[in-house]
Amino acid sequence: MSGTPYDALLAADPVLRRIARTHGRPDPFHWSAGGRRTATNFGALLLHVTSQQISTNVAVVLFDRLVAAAGPELTAEAVQGLGPDRIHALGLSHAKAEAMADIARLQISGAIDVENLGALGDDEVIAALTAARGVGPWTAQMFLLHQLRRPDVLPAGDLGIRHAIQRAWEQPAVPSVDEAREFGARWSPFRSYAAALLWASL
Template identity: 50%
Template structure:
């Protein structure tokens, strides 16, 4: 979300978070009001939701630097931003040859097949509710809740997403609330209930706190 309207919504969201949670209020004073919808992929995926979802899949449980390297190999082989047709033409074997695991090659191939067949209209999800969008995305082999939530935040710009299973979010909560241990997923969800309907902004703030204090990518 960009422009004046997006800035106004961001300011309003952080004002509401600060009013409802004194810990978040202190974090806003320290870390500012980050835009949760900025996704710095270096322009690799353009406006393609398919390519973005592919990058989210590639990035599961590996560093962003490695994910970019693997994605770029595929993009080079497809002659630009990958689309379902060019990925299917490569086939799982060549995808594995670029350094993907057998599982991730299979996941990406399934994603491409579903998008090409129309089972998943990934470029036209704006009219779906958050729950409907998550259901549609997690029907793809290998796309779990975390990957779907990243897509909802970064591609669909949904304002009330809290990826409770994200280890960065959980670590940031443990630090900010001086907990003795990292909270469980259910504990994160419970704590985040009071942040609705701006949980994507709370998530961005939690990520920012780690970026600044630990050098962890948000």
């Protein structure tokens, strides 16, 4: 296939083409996270868990507290040493604290290998990550997008994505998760690029 993923996507979808005329071609893999970067997949996953359902500014403050408590390496062993109660005391919700402790436990036990997830397919990554308590499909898909830079990810459970579909295609109601997933199948194998355009349109 010649051209870029955006070339192929926009040639096939006039609505996305109209969005791109207004908003350009955003990088689907960019995620500022307040400028925070982590050296490991494990750290990146904890940053994504921290960011669930809160603003980036708040997430950065909480993540910085976690790093200060666990150490800049942010290893699974250090997180396990903190335990969910101390993580919660940093300001994270009970659910996020439990999720982080469980991710650390699974990593240490070898039940998952977060650092080598790049060798797995998208569905395998989602299955591995959602085995951890408190890690749902949305977090796993965001990890696929931002950390593993996969080109064909549409987080159909994201309310922004669903609102954007409703508005751009003038649908009578916000589509359900299943409806958004089915609707977005047309954009494969470049659903990450479609997602970036949909977010940009909000």
